[in-house]
Amino acid sequence: xxxxxxxxxxxxxxxxxxxxxxxxxxxxxxxxxxxxYFLFSESSGPMTAGIPLMQxxxxxxxxxxxxxxxxxxxxxxxxxxxxxxxxxxxxxLLFTYPVSRTRLIIAKLILICGIMLIFHIGSSIFQxxxxxxLNEQFEFVTYSxxxxxxxIITTISTILLGLFPLFVGMVKKSTIATIVxxxxxxxxxxxxxxxxxxLLTIPMLAVFFSIIGVIFSTxxxxxxxxxxxxN
Numbered sequence: 722x723x724x725x726x727x728x729x730x731x732x733x734x735x736x737x738x739x740x741x742x743x744x745x746x747x748x749x750x751x752x753x754x755x756x757x758y759f760l761f762s763e764s765s766g767p768m769t770a771g772i773p774l775m776q777x778x779x780x781x782x783x784x785x786x787x788x789x790x791x792x793x794x795x796x797x798x799x800x801x802x803x804x805x806x807x808x809x810x811x812x813x814l815l816f817t818y819p820v821s822r823t824r825l826i827i828a829k830l831i832l833i834c835g836i837m838l839i840f841h842i843g844s845s846i847f848q849x850x851x852x853x854x855l856n857e858q859f860e861f862v863t864y865s866x867x868x869x870x871x872x873i874i875t876t877i878s879t880i881l882l883g884l885f886p887l888f889v890g891m892v893k894k895s896t897i898a899t900i901v902x903x904x905x906x907x908x909x910x911x912x913x914x915x916x917x918x919x920l921l922t923i924p925m926l927a928v929f930f931s932i933i934g935v936i937f938s939t940x941x942x943x944x945x946x947x948x949x950x951x952n
């Protein structure tokens with residue numbers, strides 16, 4: 722399995738993604754700070770004085786935006802590593818290797834999840850460090866420490882839920898459908914009915930969504946393994 726993952730990693734150019742990750746985090750940080758400033762100004766205005774506003778901590782807002790961005794990013798990786806290869810049938814070359822299809826596909830998914838875990842950790846460190854420093858300088862930038870266990874559950878659940886587009890992509894054989902389906906996930910994950918920071922910050926719901934992601938990705942893997950029997 723390690724050699725299969727290394728084989729896939731050799732085909733993956735990491736540098737552009739790291740640059741894109743840095744740019745994305747900078748944009749998210751500035752956007753979160755701007756929104757916090759806007760809400761702070763509104764809450765202190767004469768027309769809204771005394772009226773409580775639903776307001777996220779700046780760090781919670783940034784974390785929610787990071788999750789949304791990385792869910793889309795994961796769908797892009799799924800499209801690149803798997804869906805596009807199936808659509809163009811170049812994956813048939815890999816299937817000629819004396820290795821089971823299951824191991825080949827799982828190696829791809831492990832690599833995707835590993836990359837996303839690194840991206841989530843890197844983004845979390847960047848956002849927490851940056852916003853913590855800004856909190857010391859600006860009144861409107863708010864920061865609070867998140868429970869570590871909750872953060873870990875949320876991160877893992879986001880990555881696993883992000884596998885759902887694999888199912889859609891295999892059904893439609895389309896990279897566009899794969900990426901568009903990730904937007905549906907963002908709409909669910911960012912829903913504020915149960916929590917202003919999104920449903921994925923509620924541990925029980927996060928676990929539930931991660932199970933959904935695993936189930937649908939398992940169905941997709943099954944379809945990939947047996948696709949030649951039906952096509």
